[in-house]
Amino acid sequence: EHTIYLKDYAPTPYRIVTVELDFKILEEKTRVRAQLTIEPRPETEPGTPLVLDGDGLTLDSIAIDGLPLVLSAYLADENGLTLVEPPHRRFVLETEVFLDPAANKKLMGLYRSGGTWCTQCEPEGFRRITYYLDRPDILAPFKVRITAPLAVAPVLLSNGNLIDKGDAGDGLHFALWEDPFPKPSYLFALVAGNLGSITDSFTTMSGRKVDLAIYCTHGKESECLYAMDSLKRSMAWDERRFGREYDLDVFNIVAVSDFNFGAMENKGLNIFNDKLVFASPETASDANYGNIERVIAHEYFHNWTGDRITCRDWFQLCLKEGLTVYRDQEFSSDERSRPVQRIHDVQNLRTLQFPEDGGPLAHPPRPDRYREINNFYTTTVYEKGSEIVRMLSTLLGEAGFRKGMDLYFERHDGDATTIEAFIKVFEDANGVDLAQFAQWYLQAGTPEVTVSDEYDSATQTYRLNLSQKTKPTPNQPDKPPFVIPVRFGLVGPNGSPMGWSGVSGGTVQEDVIVLDEESVTLTFTGVANKPVPSLFRGFSAPVRVVSNMDLETLLFLARHDSDPFNRWDALQTAATRLLSEGAQGRAWTGDAVDALRDALVETVQDPSLDDAFKAQAISLPGEGVIARQIGENVDPDAVARARRQMIRELVAPVGAALERRYEELTISDPYSPDAAQAGRRSLRNGLLSLLVAGTETGGQLAARQYETASNMTDRYAAMAISAHNWTGEAPALLGDFRTRFAGDPLVFDKWLTASAQAPDDGVVERIRATLAAPDFPRTNPNRLRSLLASFVMSNPVQFARADGAGYAMVTEAVAEIDKVNPQVASRILTGFRTLPSLESARQAAGRSALEALRAQHKLSRNSSDIIDRILGN
Ligand code: HT7
Ligand code: ZN
Numbered sequence: 001e002h003t004i005y006l007k008d009y010a011p012t013p014y015r016i017v018t019v020e021l022d023f024k025i026l027e028e029k030t031r032v033r034a035q036l037t038i039e040p041r042p043e044t045e046p047g048t049p050l051v052l053d054g055d056g057l058t059l060d061s062i063a064i065d066g067l068p069l070v071l072s073a074y075l076a077d078e079n080g081l082t083l084v085e086p087p088h089r090r091f092v093l094e095t096e097v098f099l100d101p102a103a104n105k106k107l108m109g110l111y112r113s114g115g116t117w118c119t120q121c122e123p124e125g126f127r128r129i130t131y132y133l134d135r136p137d138i139l140a141p142f143k144v145r146i147t148a149p150l151a152v153a154p155v156l157l158s159n160g161n162l163i164d165k166g167d168a169g170d171g172l173h174f175a176l177w178e179d180p181f182p183k184p185s186y187l188f189a190l191v192a193g194n195l196g197s198i199t200d201s202f203t204t205m206s207g208r209k210v211d212l213a214i215y216c217t218h219g220k221e222s223e224c225l226y227a228m229d230s231l232k233r234s235m236a237w238d239e240r241r242f243g244r245e246y247d248l249d250v251f252n253i254v255a256v257s258d259f260n261f262g263a264m265e266n267k268g269l270n271i272f273n274d275k276l277v278f279a280s281p282e283t284a285s286d287a288n289y290g291n292i293e294r295v296i297a298h299e300y301f302h303n304w305t306g307d308r309i310t311c312r313d314w315f316q317l318c319l320k321e322g323l324t325v326y327r328d329q330e331f332s333s334d335e336r337s338r339p340v341q342r343i344h345d346v347q348n349l350r351t352l353q354f355p356e357d358g359g360p361l362a363h364p365p366r367p368d369r370y371r372e373i374n375n376f377y378t379t380t381v382y383e384k385g386s387e388i389v390r391m392l393s394t395l396l397g398e399a400g401f402r403k404g405m406d407l408y409f410e411r412h413d414g415d416a417t418t419i420e421a422f423i424k425v426f427e428d429a430n431g432v433d434l435a436q437f438a439q440w441y442l443q444a445g446t447p448e449v450t451v452s453d454e455y456d457s458a459t460q461t462y463r464l465n466l467s468q469k470t471k472p473t474p475n476q477p478d479k480p481p482f483v484i485p486v487r488f489g490l491v492g493p494n495g496s497p498m499g500w501s502g503v504s505g506g507t508v509q510e511d512v513i514v515l516d517e518e519s520v521t522l523t524f525t526g527v528a529n530k531p532v533p534s535l536f537r538g539f540s541a542p543v544r545v546v547s548n549m550d551l552e553t554l555l556f557l558a559r560h561d562s563d564p565f566n567r568w569d570a571l572q573t574a575a576t577r578l579l580s581e582g583a584q585g586r587a588w589t590g591d592a593v594d595a596l597r598d599a600l601v602e603t604v605q606d607p608s609l610d611d612a613f614k615a616q617a618i619s620l621p622g623e624g625v626i627a628r629q630i631g632e633n634v635d636p637d638a639v640a641r642a643r644r645q646m647i648r649e650l651v652a653p654v655g656a657a658l659e660r661r662y663e664e665l666t667i668s669d670p671y672s673p674d675a676a677q678a679g680r681r682s683l684r685n686g687l688l689s690l691l692v693a694g695t696e697t698g699g700q701l702a703a704r705q706y707e708t709a710s711n712m713t714d715r716y717a718a719m720a721i722s723a724h725n726w727t728g729e730a731p732a733l734l735g736d737f738r739t740r741f742a743g744d745p746l747v748f749d750k751w752l753t754a755s756a757q758a759p760d761d762g763v764v765e766r767i768r769a770t771l772a773a774p775d776f777p778r779t780n781p782n783r784l785r786s787l788l789a790s791f792v793m794s795n796p797v798q799f800a801r802a803d804g805a806g807y808a809m810v811t812e813a814v815a816e817i818d819k820v821n822p823q824v825a826s827r828i829l830t831g832f833r834t835l836p837s838l839e840s841a842r843q844a845a846g847r848s849a850l851e852a853l854r855a856q857h858k859l860s861r862n863s864s865d866i867i868d869r870i871l872g873n
Pocket of ligand 2: 298320
């Protein structure tokens with residue numbers, strides 16, 4: 001299969017100067033007429049062919065400067081349109097194609113979701129709409145005319161500002177949109193439909209009024225209010241924090257039900273998966289509210305980091321995605337609690353990105369090759385990309401980082417640029433050399449940092465050794481050292497911070513050690529007592545730390561560290577260590593469990609900590625995190641057993657006290673999604689989770705909460721916890737939930753997820769039956785992901801069953817899904833990336849399921865790329 005390499009990047013011989021598109025949308029078909037003003041670049045030789053991308057288009061007419069082309073002048077096939085010898089001057093190419101959006105189930109290009117016509121063009125969907133140079137370094141201003149039947153599509157939207165609208169005769173009407181900002185084709189968008197809306201406005205820092213609107217299915221308007229509030233807060237935050245102002249007269253958001261991803265940052269017309277817009281207390285959980293706020297912000301922030309400054313090619317995806325994730329994480333931290341947000345983001349990184357980086361799908365944040373670009377919208381590009389930007393900020397300090405960002409906006413506004421250019425602005429703004437730091441973008445793999453230390457009381461000297469090593473990843477056998485910022489402090493015997501009089505042997509910038517060699521030994525002098533090192537405060541680098549710190553010292557840090565992230569992390573490290581040893585047959589001691597319990601109870605009782613933090617502290621590491629600590633030859637049954645057993649032992653002597661605390665945390669005020677109430681609910685539900693897993697009566701407690709819940713957060717938590725522990729009550733709760741919310745597709749997704757994550761032996765057949773039901777919406781990505789991605793990612797016991805039944809069910813389903821929507825199919829397949837870490841029988845069963853899938857079906861490039869990489873070829 002064809003591989004595309006970064007080293008082969010070259011600009012196109014022609015550029016597109018302006019774009020005029022004319023859509024005539026009718027129920028049966030859509031006609032697209034494109035007028036592209038094109039010119040050769042100065043260096044282009046006369047007679048150089050012009051190759052335009054096209055995907056599945058059929059050309060209906062073609063003309064240059066108004067004159068139809070003779071057959072020998074062009075070649076049109078499945079993959080595009082070639083003009084054999086275009087004029088060696090500026091010319092207008094006019095093409096006409098007909099599309100069938102209703103038949104487009106890949107959901108790339110122009111398609112129908114419900115009754116609405118909508119588009120998704122990133123990364124290569126525009127070529128399914130018209131012939132074009134469909135790559136991000138071709139920027140042009142767009143004018144778009146949309147004509148459609150007034151009765152079915154009273155709302156007609158595209159990018160930019162509305163400049164005309166009116167009657168078009170025969171029951172049709174039209175709208176004319178103009179986007180003055182040159183943009184790549186992937187940011188094009190069009191929506192036509194019968195939609196409701198809510199409107200609002202925002203006055204920018206320079207006093208311009210921007211009209212805001214969110215469009216949705218009629219009847220859902222009130223569920224868009226939280227999204228609108230999030231949008232206005234995002235606009236204000238980007239002005240405050242980065243000095244970035246919005247630039248058009250309107251900003252529109254449209255919610256659609258069929259969408260391959262979370263949302264899309266099309267210029268001035270963001271299109272959203274409706275699950276990231278709609279929220280009501282009865283149907284959305286606190287987590288849903290948090291995600292809506294985050295993704296609304298993320299897409300809005302792309303207006304500067306993505307739209308005004310875009311990527312030169314898709315290898316640079318991390319330039320816009322890593323940076324924009326960093327910006328949305330910072331927004332959430334400023335809007336909510338910073339430590340709680342940080343813990344949340346790190347948990348996510350460890351649960352999803354670390355396994356990717358340590359397995360067969362590992363790739364650098366800026367890859368140098370791909371077979372299918374859609375397979376590179378990964379947690380490495382997004383979340384590790386954000387960690388790299390965060391490390392830049394740690395190394396340069398807040399002011400130095402802001403200077404670099406200011407220069408980035410000033411120097412590159414209007415550009416399609418690269419990671420190298422991004423790094424250069426920070427070098428130039430701060431007078432530093434970041435060549436070695438840039439390795440973070442180029443090398444895959446999670447570095448392991450090993451820590452050892454010694455204290456000499458006679459000389460009051462403390463030595464700290466840090467060494468780094470990164471395992472080989474596909475195509476990258478050897479790794480030169482990374483620049484690793486280690487934010488740190490020394491903690492004294494009484495738990496308070498300790499100072500030192502001098503430090504030598506390495507680079508220390510205030511409270512950050514810069515580990516930029518394989519090994520560094522720092523010598524601190526004037527250290528009055530043996531300190532405990534608190535390292536990687538705030539998770540200052542995306543690494544795994546290997547240290548022989550004993551349980552007692554870890555729990556000391558959990559109690560005393562001034563850095564809240566490290567307090568949480570010390571508890572997690574302690575628990576992960578015990579659990580991974582337990583899962584490998586090395587039983588923990590009663591003393592160890594007593595010590596862990598004491599630390600957990602103390603944390604829950606600490607009046608200085610907020611509820612959301614406490615909830616994170618009492619949540620034991622998930623099965624995936626424990627499995628990764630074990631590393632190889634993992635038996636998921638043993639991991640789940642150890643986790644259950646640990647919870648029982650932790651809870652046994654304190655069950656009654658925990659239950660009292662659970663009752664005290666009941667909220668009588670009306671529901672609000674704010675951080676304080678959500679934090680209280682998450683602590684209460686965290687306690688419920690311990691009580692269900694750890695006591696005989698927990699199942700009934702959950703059932704009572706389910707029945708009496710007045711909001712979705714509590715009802716869903718009660719059902720999901722019951723399902724996850726497969727309590728006696730679980731089947732009845734699942735049954736009730738399904739009928740209680742029948743008719744609400746987004747709540748049905750919650751049922752699908754909880755049901756697929758239950759570890760009972762019946763789950764595989766239950767999923768099969770759900771999929772086979774005649775009314776199951778088998779082309780909707782949200783439904784498919786809720787059922788199957790939840791299963792492969794979060795049900796290791798049943799997915800990796802030794803008898804292979806979990807794998808077989810998934811590969812059978814994927815074979816069918818792949819024919820309809822390859823993007824959804826390949827994403828489900830990434831769940832197989834953990835195979836190499838499993839014990840041999842499960843590994844062999846998984847490999848043969850993938851081999852059979854590959855041999856028996858003609859798979860899409862998306863799916864075969866994932867399978868080939870997982871199987872190592
Ligand atoms: N930039 C957007 C990516 C996206 C996407 C990618 C592949 C297929 C469908 C897609 N929809 C949106 C989303 C974002 O990062 O903001
Ligand atoms: Zn993004």
